[in-house]
Amino acid sequence: MDPAWDEFIITGEPFILAGQIAILVTTIGIIFILTYFKKWKWLWNEWITTPDHRKIGIMYIIASLLMMIRAGVDAMMMRTQLAAPNMPFLGEAQHYNEIFTTHGTIMIIFVATPFLIGLMNVAVPLQIGARDVAFPFVNNLSFWTFFWGAMLFNISFVIGGAPDAGWSAYMPLASNDLSMGPGQNFYLLGLQISGIGTLATGINLVTTIIKMRAKGMTLMRMPMFTWTTLITSLIIIGSFPILTVALAMQTFDRLWDAAFFTLQDGGMPMMWVNLFWLWGHPEVYIVILPAFGIFSEIITTFARKRLFGYTSMVFAIAAISGLSFLVWVHHFFTMGAGPMVNSFFSISTMAIAVPTGVKIFNWLATLHRGRIRFNVPMVWALGFIPNFTIGGVTGVMLAMAAADYQYHNTYFLVSHFHYVLIAGTIFGCFAGTIYWWPKMFGVKLNERLGHWVFWLFMIGFNVTFFPQYFLGLDGMPRRIYTYFPEDGWFSLNFLSTVGAYMMGFAFVLLVYNMYYSYRYEKRETSGDAWGGRTLEWATSSAIPPHYNFAQIPEVKDQDAFWQMKQEGVDPNGVEEYQDVHMPNHSGNPFVMCVFMFIGGFGLVFHWWTIGIIGALGIFACMIQRSFSRDDGHIVSAEEVRKEEAEIREGQANENG
Amino acid sequence: MVMLLGGCNLRVLDPQGTVGEQQRDLIILSIIFMLIIVLVVFILLTYFLVKYREREGHRGYDPDIDGSVKLEVVWTVVPIIIVTILSVPTVYTIFNIEEVPEANTEEEEPLVIHATSANWKWIFSYPEEDIETVNYINIPAERPVLFRLTSADSMASFWVPQLGGQRYNMAGMQTELYLQAGEEGTYYGRNANFTGEGFAEMRFDVNAIDETEFNEWVTDVQEEAPQLTQETYDQFMVPGHVEEYTFSGTHLEWVDHALDPEYALEARARQGYEPIHPHASEAPDDVPTWDIDVDTDVTERQESYIEENQESDSHHHHH
Structure with a gap:
């Protein structure tokens, strides 16, 4: 491929021009600020090369929030375009098609998944009483593959053209015959690069949870978020290789004229659809189960009660994860696989409602006889229950194949998956971020602003998506860039757009609250900001010291820290300090992932030389890593004692 | 509700x-x-939240309940x-x-219609009647219709919401869908599955008409509509929109896309069609609507097509 200049840098689109200018100005601004304040070294030493799970988690969350802004702007543009029939806002179908494709892909791959992985990174090692994850180097590598994969995907809208075949990239539409240009290649390579990191994270977290739990923490004493992280990581290990293979096959089709899924030479387009959803359905549980875990933590903390039915909760998530691999065909009931196949997948899909229902009622029963405080994390968790229930029951309706023939590809479906993904995943991400914010930054987010954000977002969400059920039942398909006055879809669409702007405003307010609270809110003094029940709240300071615990606490209960508080045990009352073994920093993963980006970029445009340079760079980094001896370093008992003493002194001053 | x-x-x-x-x-x-x-x-959520919210005179708090078998x-x-x-x-x-859906009609055998999607239009063949329509169908009210679905290129989904649920059209495959219209009327039908730039307008009308009227229409078409030739048909394979068309004869005589997924791409190549990068400066703003030349005199058509191409650079397609 040898693109003409006007096909390389996208021109002639006012919104894309604005994007190009914004990217340029932001980049210059960041470089200027870092240089002016002499922060380059700090950035490299403290963040880019860090093996610290908490810092990596924060980087995941910041990057996911930035991606959420990008994909959220996409959503606002889509809703503006659909506000009225024959809307001229985006001008043409092509632009809309690119925007809905990037909106979906980014929200799933570069927002929901990494956001939750960020929260896992922050909370899980603390919850199990570990000093870090099992493979800190790999953890850093995972983050940078995600980051550079996301960057490769994102530059497509200014260079070369964004993918336009939908986030599910169905063949043969996504083939060279029907989607020419580099757009779809950005999708394939961006997802491939970031997928490596997700798979590595899955392996990393399983190992961490299996091998590194504190003394006394049996599997059935693990906090619920750790449980959901474990199960989610197992789903990642089971499903992401399918995506890797499917992406590689489509890449071969597009770059080297293979015929796996093409119209010509006996390709099988429906095989792509099967492989995509064999990964894609487990993926939706990858992004919902951790949210379930977050809600369990928050509901027990603020109802100040034990989780109702802990054992059945564990079995429910295990059952959901098993079933998640047995329902993929419900994404294409209309393929006509026959009534027997559709009946099987209808029933297996409806069966998921059983463990999910168990979870909903266990959460409700946890509230029963509690003493409920309505702090902001809790209102998000409570908002999740009714909104997610609506998403869940419409999911059961969609599972009924004979009825699905009428809902499929319509706004009914669009509404359903936004009800589960927003009320489940996004509410969960927000709730978890606000809940663990003091653990990350030593300060709580302002509660007054927080309640405003919740109500605006929650109401806006319902105003946006509830009307879409009716639009679907009235025959409005998804992915159309415009409709006609005689369709009769104007008023509900307009309402939906109003709601989208409310959500957008609420999100801006949330980001403002992060700034506001950093400036003005009172600093936390103790590690226990909310009256927590699990070990992450048992650290000696608000932001845990880099070794997490001076001495690993011993666990005697599901609610380990709650039990210690009941019995008056001080988890930080250490008698004799010990040496602590910690991982070293490394710049290798960052460099390796920059080479992945460079190589991927070369392949997108069929520039083989650049592709080979990228591959050589990756191998060089691997070889460097393989031959370097890195056993980490020891923080001496004396240093730990000093740091703990300083923490206690600081707290005494604050309180005194 | x-x-x-x-x-x-x-x-x-x-x-x-x-x-x-x-x-x-x-x-x-x-x-x-x-x-x-x-x-x-x-109801449970509201009740628990009201009753067990932290407040003065809070009662019934029991932090140690951990389940109930x-x-x-x-x-x-x-x-x-x-x-x-x-x-x-x-x-x-x-x-x-x-x-086969139940129906109160003398004609018990369903009417068979092949519905073929091609970017971004619908081609309907009535094999038994030996006629073909584009972007609309007439069907007899009451009588069941068996749609045999396939696609010339990207995967579409055939959907007439008021008559029943949808089913995919896939190149190289054939799916079947029974529908039946109980009442006379015009129903909105469309492609429900995203197929690229022209997807939003990929619609068709389903006219359910009286059985006698339908039979008269069929005879009229057989006698008066232009004969569908392969040259004419190939023009439909080029991506774009077209208006409604009616032909005698069907394309099933030379191609069934359910058996030949490569036909559309070959037809495009035969006509010298080259896809344009969507961001190239010469790319059209909108999906073009082509006039299909149904004139049976092929030589005359080709001449005018060459002329027109020499005249205008802005018009990328060839008539």
């Missing part, structure tokens, strides 16, 4: 044929069950029962709509 839904005249809930009616009934049944579940959850069994078994109850009509309907 159900009343509200019923009163809205939403197309899916206002079906005009036996297939759509079965699906509507299943949908209404599921909505009733789902509303009960939603109500139970909403009896209750957990209840909310495991009840959903199983609900799912089982819903499975029965679901499976029944799944099987039933694969059968």
Whole structure:
């Protein structure tokens, strides 16, 4: 491929021009600020090369929030375009098609998944009483593959053209015959690069949870978020290789004229659809189960009660994860696989409602006889229950194949998956971020602003998506860039757009609250900001010291820290300090992932030389890593004692 | 709520044929069950939040309750029962709509129509009547219709909401869909599955007309409509929109896309069609609407096509 200049840098689109200018100005601004304040070294030493799970988690969350802004702007543009029939806002179908494709892909791959992985990174090692994850180097590598994969995907809208075949990239539409240009290649390579990191994270977290739990923490004493992280990581290990293979096959089709899924030479387009959803359905549980875990933590903390039915909760998530691999065909009931196949997948899909229902009622029963405080994390968790229930029951309706023939590809479906993904995943991400914010930054987010954000977002969400059920039942398909006055879809669409702007405003307010609270809110003094029940709240300071615990606490209960508080045990009352073994920093993963980006970029445009340079760079980094001896370093008992003493002194001053 | 839904005249809930009616009934049944579940959850949540919120004179706090086997069994078994109850009509309907729909008509054999999607138009062949239409169909009211679905290129989905649910059109494959219109009228039909730039406008009208009227129309078309030639047909393979067309003869004489997924790409190549990068400066702003030349004099058509191409650079397609 040898693109003409006007096909390389996208021109002639006012919104894309604005994007190009914004990217340029932001980049210059960041470089200027870092240089002016002499922060380059700090950035490299403290963040880019860090093996610290908490810092990596924060980087995941910041990057996911930035991606959420990008994909959220996409959503606002889509809703503006659909506000009225024959809307001229985006001008043409092509632009809309690119925007809905990037909106979906980014929200799933570069927002929901990494956001939750960020929260896992922050909370899980603390919850199990570990000093870090099992493979800190790999953890850093995972983050940078995600980051550079996301960057490769994102530059497509200014260079070369964004993918336009939908986030599910169905063949043969996504083939060279029907989607020419580099757009779809950005999708394939961006997802491939970031997928490596997700798979590595899955392996990393399983190992961490299996091998590194504190003394006394049996599997059935693990906090619920750790449980959901474990199960989610197992789903990642089971499903992401399918995506890797499917992406590689489509890449071969597009770059080297293979015929796996093409119209010509006996390709099988429906095989792509099967492989995509064999990964894609487990993926939706990858992004919902951790949210379930977050809600369990928050509901027990603020109802100040034990989780109702802990054992059945564990079995429910295990059952959901098993079933998640047995329902993929419900994404294409209309393929006509026959009534027997559709009946099987209808029933297996409806069966998921059983463990999910168990979870909903266990959460409700946890509230029963509690003493409920309505702090902001809790209102998000409570908002999740009714909104997610609506998403869940419409999911059961969609599972009924004979009825699905009428809902499929319509706004009914669009509404359903936004009800589960927003009320489940996004509410969960927000709730978890606000809940663990003091653990990350030593300060709580302002509660007054927080309640405003919740109500605006929650109401806006319902105003946006509830009307879409009716639009679907009235025959409005998804992915159309415009409709006609005689369709009769104007008023509900307009309402939906109003709601989208409310959500957008609420999100801006949330980001403002992060700034506001950093400036003005009172600093936390103790590690226990909310009256927590699990070990992450048992650290000696608000932001845990880099070794997490001076001495690993011993666990005697599901609610380990709650039990210690009941019995008056001080988890930080250490008698004799010990040496602590910690991982070293490394710049290798960052460099390796920059080479992945460079190589991927070369392949997108069929520039083989650049592709080979990228591959050589990756191998060089691997070889460097393989031959370097890195056993980490020891923080001496004396240093730990000093740091703990300083923490206690600081707290005494604050309180005194 | 159900009343509200019923009163809205939403197309899916206002079906005009036996297939759509079965699906509507299943949908209404599921909505009733789902509303009960939603109500139970909403009421319990509200009650607990009011009663157990932290306040003056708070009573009943018990932090150590950690479950109840009896209750957990209840909310495991009840959903199983609900799912089982819903499975029965679901499976029944799944099987039933694969059968010829019942109809009050003398003609018991279903009318067969091949519905072929091609970016971004619908081509309908009536093999027994030996006629072909583009972007509309006439069907006799009451009589069941068997649609044989396939695609010339990207995967589409054939959907007439008021007559019944959709099914995919896939190149190299054939799927089948029975529909039936109980009432005369014009129904909105469309492609429901994203197929690229021209997707939003990829619609067609379904005109359900009286049986006698239908037969007269068929005879008229057989006698008076231009004969479909392969040269004419190949023009439909080029991506773009077209108006409605009517032909005698069908393209099934030389291609069945269910057996030949490469035909459309070859037809494009035969006509010298080259796809344009969507961001190239010469790319058209809108999906073009082509005039298909149905003149049977091929030489004359080719001459005018060459002339026109020499004249205008802005018009990328060839007539």
